[in-house]
Each structure stands twice: as structure tokens, then as C-alpha cells.
Amino acid sequence: xxxxxxxxxxxxxxxxxxxxxxxxxxxxxxxxxxxxxxxxxxxxxxxxxxxxxxxxxxxxxxxxxxxxxxxxxxxxxxxxxxxxxxxxxxxxxxxxxxxxxxxxxxxxxxxxxxxxxxxxxxxxxxxxxxxxxxxxxxxxxxxxxxxxxxxxxxxxxxxxxxxxxxxxxxxxxxxxxxxxxxxxxxxxxxxxxxxxxxxxxxxxxxxxxxxxxxxxxxxxxxxxxxxxxxxxxxxxxxxxxxxxxxxxxxxxxxxxxxxxxxxxxxxxxxxxxxxx
Amino acid sequence: xxxxxxxxxxxxxxxxxxxxxxxxxxxxxxxxxxxxxxxxxxxxxxxxxxxxxxxxxxxxxxxxxxxxxxxxxxxxxxxxxxxxxxxxxxxxxxxxxxxxxxxxxxxxxxxxxxxxxxxxxxxxxxxxxxxxxxxxxxxxxxxxxxxxxxxxxxxxxxxxxxxxxxxxxxxxxxxxxxxxxxxxxxxxxxxxxxxxxxxxxxxxxxxxxxxxxxxxxxxxxxxxxxxxxxxxxxxxxxxxxxxxxxxxxxxxxxxxxxxxxxxxxxxxxxxxxxxxxxxxxxxxxxxxxxxxxxxxxxxxxxxxxxxxxxxxxxxxxxxxxxxxxxxxxxxxxxxxxxxxxxxxxxxxxxxxxxxxxxxxxxxxxxxxxxxx
Ligand SMILES: Nc1ncnc2c1ncn2[C@@H]1O[C@H](COP(=O)(O)OP(=O)(O)OP(=O)(O)O)[C@@H](O)[C@H]1O
Ligand SMILES: [Mg+2]
Numbered sequence: 001x002x003x004x005x006x007x008x009x010x011x012x013x014x015x016x017x018x019x020x021x022x023x024x025x026x027x028x029x030x031x032x033x034x035x036x037x038x039x040x041x042x043x044x045x046x047x048x049x050x051x052x053x054x055x056x057x058x059x060x061x062x063x064x065x066x067x068x069x070x071x072x073x074x075x076x077x078x079x080x081x082x083x084x085x086x087x088x089x090x091x092x093x094x095x096x097x098x099x100x101x102x103x104x105x106x107x108x109x110x111x112x113x114x115x116x117x118x119x120x121x122x123x124x125x126x127x128x129x130x131x132x133x134x135x136x137x138x139x140x141x142x143x144x145x146x147x148x149x150x151x152x153x154x155x156x157x158x159x160x161x162x163x164x165x166x167x168x169x170x171x172x173x174x175x176x177x178x179x180x181x182x183x184x185x186x187x188x189x190x191x192x193x194x195x196x197x198x199x200x201x202x203x204x205x206x207x208x209x210x211x212x213x214x215x216x217x218x219x220x221x222x223x224x225x226x227x228x229x230x231x232x233x234x235x236x237x238x239x240x241x242x243x244x245x246x247x248x249x250x251x252x253x254x255x256x257x258x259x260x261x262x263x264x265x266x267x268x269x270x271x272x273x274x275x276x
Numbered sequence: 277x278x279x280x281x282x283x284x285x286x287x288x289x290x291x292x293x294x295x296x297x298x299x300x301x302x303x304x305x306x307x308x309x310x311x312x313x314x315x316x317x318x319x320x321x322x323x324x325x326x327x328x329x330x331x332x333x334x335x336x337x338x339x340x341x342x343x344x345x346x347x348x349x350x351x352x353x354x355x356x357x358x359x360x361x362x363x364x365x366x367x368x369x370x371x372x373x374x375x376x377x378x379x380x381x382x383x384x385x386x387x388x389x390x391x392x393x394x395x396x397x398x399x400x401x402x403x404x405x406x407x408x409x410x411x412x413x414x415x416x417x418x419x420x421x422x423x424x425x426x427x428x429x430x431x432x433x434x435x436x437x438x439x440x441x442x443x444x445x446x447x448x449x450x451x452x453x454x455x456x457x458x459x460x461x462x463x464x465x466x467x468x469x470x471x472x473x474x475x476x477x478x479x480x481x482x483x484x485x486x487x488x489x490x491x492x493x494x495x496x497x498x499x500x501x502x503x504x505x506x507x508x509x510x511x512x513x514x515x516x517x518x519x520x521x522x523x524x525x526x527x528x529x530x531x532x533x534x535x536x537x538x539x540x541x542x543x544x545x546x547x548x549x550x551x552x553x554x555x556x557x558x559x560x561x562x563x564x565x566x567x568x569x570x571x572x573x574x575x576x577x578x579x580x581x582x583x584x585x586x587x588x589x590x591x592x593x594x595x596x597x598x599x600x601x602x603x604x605x606x607x608x609x610x611x612x613x614x615x616x617x618x619x620x621x622x623x624x625x626x627x628x629x630x631x632x633x634x635x636x637x638x639x640x641x642x643x644x645x646x647x648x
Contacts (some may be wrong), residue, residue, distance in 0.1 A: 185381035
């Protein structure tokens with residue numbers, strides 16, 4: 001049966017499409033511009049080229065030095081490597097910390113529990129710039145030299161709370177009596193955790209971990225304050241490049257990062273759908 | 277009696293969130309025999325679940341001790357106790373198949389795969405779920421989930437099976453069916469069942485004995501028939517079955533029977549004495565279905581001292597019975613269910629009538645405070 005489209009439905013679907021256009025057009029433009037050979041004004045299409053990609057991956061091009069940021073790709077690679085190192089370690093640490101705290105808070109009754117929960121939400125609503133300054137002051141006053149380790153510690157402090165929030169939501173959906181049923185059937189605490197609790201909260205843990213990874217890869221403001229001179233991450237590096245003007249290479253870098261995030265998100269969604 | 281389970285003076289209080297203390301269990305003692313079907317019956321909040329959780333190890337007692345098969349279990353954690361529970365909402369593992377749910381307690385004990393497969397297969401067959409082993413829990417109906425829960429907690433052959441209102445989520449027909457199946461299963465397996473319900477009919481139908489709980493104490497522990505016919509106190513009389521409870525005083529005692537006078541002056545003769553003495557206050561319990569129509573009882577002489585008279589204030593027909601409410605001056609309304617058969621007729625409201633009280637239809641409950 002075909003339903004006649006009312007004005008209201010028409011309006012809503014137009015609105016829906018406009019919304020998507022609003023979100024995706026800028027991203028689409030960046031991708032398109034990354035293939036534009038015009039070195040001076042990237043808004044004007046001149047011809048198709050892979051040159052911008054070639055430069056960021058270190059292949060020789062005919063391009064004039066002036067149109068490029070990258071003196072050597074080493075710096076860029078170094079930043080990417082730093083970002084990955086930070087993100088991987090941070091993800092591992094904050095996933096374990098956040099998950100265990102979420103389990104503890106859900107399991108035990110104690111005074112000020114809600115206050116504690118609220119404290120765990122704080123890093124989420126605290127402005128990044130303040131968190132960045134606070135961490136900087138903390139590290140300096142305790143005599144930490146800035147470097148990758150300070151970035152990792154800094155990221156862990158707020159990403160643990162993100163994981164906590166995601167995993168807590170999952171735990172609150174879980175029926176408490178399942179763990180009791182497991183104990184009743186003869187499983188000790190560790191067995192219950194392995195066989196019941198963990199499989200049931202796994203989607204939350206994986207979701208939290210991916211969120212942590214993406215935020216860590218992406219973070220500029222906080223990292224900017226607590227990274228040392230030779231420990232820039234990719235976002236900080238890009239920000240540095242931008243201060244020297246916007247050049248077309250940036251489009252290629254952005255497109256590569258976009259593809260990377262897209263792959264991670266797809267893997268995440270795929271794993272999630274398999275879990276259900 | 278050296279039963280499979282002995283609970284001695286168990287007490288447990290909770291701190292109420294509003295302040296104050298809730299005595300969930302107040303000095304509860306009871307013994308469950310081998311192969312017995314014992315029911316804990318009582319209104320909501322009377323401590324049934326708390327008692328079960330104390331046995332299974334999820335609630336520590338404030339005082340008292342629990343013995344399973346003669347062994348004190350207070351310092352045994354839940355996973356080491358030889359009891360299993362069927363939870364009220366089943367608590368089946370949603371991430372496992374039916375088979376793996378049932379196998380769970382065997383798997384965590386490290387039993388060999390081949391043996392697990394065999395025992396799980398037998399168990400599923402026993403509860404009528406053969407062939408459904410590969411399903412996920414979400415793909416089962418309520419009644420089937422109920423059976424999985426049962427199979428899961430029976431497969432490791434516990435000494436005692438605890439069931440916390442396992443049938444309350446099922447519709448009426450399925451419930452009746454499961455009541456019978458549970459009873460048969462218990463008989464076949466020879467495991468003691470402790471069954472919680474707040475449905476008195478269910479308790480009467482299924483149990484070997486029933487413990488009636490109220491406010492954390494056991495009011496009476498007896499076989500269903502005894503409980504129904506000779507309740508020990510007013511609470512039990514009101515909680516189980518329909519009842520007329522009339523205030524009375526014992527006027528004379530003759531051996532095992534006595535005469536009592538009701539508050540309106542009516543005398544009822546030849547009641548079982550139940551340990552009462554002359555002058556004692558008592559409650560007279562008359563079940564509505566035990567009253568019969570006076571008309572047709574032999575002579576006025578025989579009827580004397582076995583009659584309650586009043587005005588019909590309510591009257592309706594309900595298939596097998598006529599339901600009457602008799603308003604008598606000086607007495608609370610008296611309810612009667614008269615078997616609808618030849619010779620019974622519909623009473624009209626406002627009609628003056630008498631009901632016959634057979635002498636074995638009366639049970640006297642000693643008033644609180646009087647010696648029982
Ligand atoms: N963890 C707890 N904290 C505080 N009070 C509790 C707790 N558990 C039970 N209670 C209280 O103890 C009393 C007995 O509870 P219990 O769950 O044993 O009742 P129940 O007989 O199983 O009732 P129902 O038929 O409604 O399941 C209730 O008044 C309840 O409010
Ligand atoms: Mg209960």
C-alpha cells in the first residue's frame with residue numbers, strides 16, 4: 001500500500017536531508033579539494049591530482065616548496081606515531097580503570113555514592129582548556145618534565161571517566177540477579193566475572209575503549225598544554241602547520257584521518273552487531 | 277527430626293532507608309525433611325525472600341544458625357552451598373543458549389564435556405525442552421524460560437531446591453500445569469523443595485507442609501489440611517481461605533467439647549474444646565462453605581444450639597454455589613456459600629433466614645493472651 005505523503009511528512013524529510021547536507025558537505029568539500037591541483041587557491045578547481053597525498057607520504061612531486069608545509073615527512077610521521085602510542089596506551093589504561101571503577105560503584109553501597117558518580121561526570125563537562133591548564137600546573141609543580149608520559153597521564157585522567165560513564169550505562173541495564181544466579185550455581189567471584197559479567201558488559205567496554213581511542217587521537221586543547229617540545233601529537237602538529245597559513249596539503253591529511261576514523265567506527269559497529 | 281535443612285532462631289533486620297529498623301526475620305526456626313515439599317506462604321514483605329536468601333547464602337543472619345544436612349553453613353559462601361535457587365524472574369543468562377544455561381553449574385565444576393552433554397540432555401528432556409537446546413533465551417516463551425530455570429538449578433542435583441515465586445509471572449492455565457509438573461518432578465527426583473508463594477491456593481495444592489509467615493515470624497507450620505481446618509490464630513484463619521470469625525466466650529466444658537456464646541447471645545453447642553476453659557474468650561471460625569440451610573435439617577430440637585439467624589443482606593448465584601451474607605444483630609456479617617443442588621434455593625435480599633452450623637464445622641481459636 002502506498003501512503004500519500006502529507007505536507008508534514010514532506011517537510012520532515014526535506015528537513016532530514018538538509019540536516020545531512022549541513023553535516024556532510026564540509027567534509028565532502030575537504031575530500032574533493034584534496035584532489036585539486038590548484039596550489040594557490042584550493043577553492044578553484046584546476047585539475048585532478050594525487051600530489052598532495054604524494055607529499056604527505058613523502059613521494060617526490062613537482063610542487064614548489066612554497067606551497068608546502070612539509071619540509072620533511074619525518075616530523076609528520078613522528079607526530080602520527082606519537083598520537084598512536086598515546087592513544088593505544090591511554091585506551092588500554094583508561095578502559096581497565098574506568099571499567100573497574102564502574103563495576104565497583106555499581107556493586108558496592110557506600111555513603112556519598114551519588115556524589116562520587118557526579119565527580120566522575122565532571123571531566124566530561126569541564127572545559128578542555130581548564131583541564132589542560134590544570135594538568136599543566138599539576139605537572140610543572142610536581143616537577144614532571146613534559147613529554148609523551150604527561151600526555152598519557154593527562155589523557156587517562158579524563159578518558160577513564162568517559163569509559164566509566166559508558167560502562168556504567170551498560171551495567172545499569174544488566175540484571176543484578178544474574179551474578180547471584182551464577183554464584184548460586186556454584187561459580188566463585190572470578191568465574192562469575194569471566195563467564196557472566198564481562199560478556200554482558202563487553203559491548204559497553206568495547207564502546208568505551210573506542211571512544212577513548214578516538215578522543216585521545218583527536219584531542220588538541222588539553223594535549224597542547226601538556227605536550228613537550230619534541231612530543232607533539234598529530235592534532236598539535238597540524239595546528240602548528242595551520243599557523244603558517246592554510247595550504248592544500250591539509251586537505252589530504254584531513255582526508256586520510258577521516259578514512260582512518262571511518263574504518264575504526266565501522267569495525268566498532270560491526271563488532272557490536274555481532275555481540276547482539 | 278534430623279532433616280535436610282534446619283533453621284534455628286534465625287533473625288535478620290534491615291536498616292530502612294526512611295530510618296528505623298525492619299525486622300525481616302524474627303527468631304525463625306524450622307526443619308525441612310528429606311524429600312519434603314515445604315511452602316513459605318505469607319503476604320508481601322513478610323520475609324519469605326529474606327529467609328530463602330539466608331539459606332542460599334546471599335543474606336547473612338544477625339543471629340541464629342542454618343544447618344544443611346547437619347552442617348552449619350553460616351561461614352560458607354553462596355557458591356559452596358549445596359542448594360540451588362529458581363529466581364523469581366528466572367535470571368537466565370541472556371548471552372548463553374538454553375543448553376549452556378543448563379550446563380552452567382556443571383561447567384564451573386569442571387565436569388567432563390561428555391558427561392555434561394548427557395546430563396543436560398536428560399534434564400532438558402525431563403522438563404520437556406528436548407530439541408530446544410540451541411535456542412537463545414530471548415527466543416523462549418515465559419513458560420519455557422521457567423523450565424530452563426528449573427533445569428538449570430536441578431542439573432547439579434542440589435540437596436535442596438529453593439523456588440522464589442517461580443510461577444507468579446505465568447498465566448493461570450500455565451500456572452496450574454506447572455504446579456502439577458513441579459509436584460511430580462519433586463517426587464521423582466527426591467529433592468527437598470522450599471517453595472515461596474503468596475498465593476494460598478497454590479500453597480494448599482502443592483505442599484506437604486506450609487509455613488505461614490507474617491511480620492518475620494512463623495505463625496503456623498502444618499500440613500495444608502490442618503492449617504485450613506484448625507488455624508492456630510486469627511491471622512492464619514483469615515489468610516487461608518474464606519472465613520467468618522466471631523467473638524465468643526466459653527460457657528461450659530464437657531470433656532472434649534464445649535458450648536460458647538456469641539456476642540449477640542446465640543449459643544453454639546458441642547464445639548471441639550481446643551484446650552479452652554470455662555470463661556475463656558475465643559474466636560469462632562466457621563468457613564462459609566460449611567454452613568448449610570436449616571430448612572431440611574430434621575427437628576427444631578436437633579437444630580437448637582446449632583443455628584445462626586439473621587436477615588439476608590446480599591445474595592448472588594455463582595454457578596456451583598449461592599453466596600449469602602447474613603446480617604445478624606450484634607454480630608459481624610456472616611458469609612455463607614451454599615452448594616447449589618436440589619433443595620437449595622435462591623434467597624432474596626431482606627428475607628429472614630437461619631443457617632445450620634454442623635458441630636464439626638466449628639473451630640475455636642484461643643484469643644491472644646489466653647493460654648493456647
Ligand atoms: N536489602 C534490604 N534493605 C532494606 N530492607 C529490606 C531489604 N531486603 C528486604 N527488606 C525488607 O525486609 C522485609 C522482608 O522482605 P522480603 O523480600 O523477604 O519479603 P517477601 O516476603 O519476599 O515479600 P514479597 O512477597 O513481596 O516478595 C520487607 O519489609 C522489605 O522491605
Ligand atoms: Mg519476595
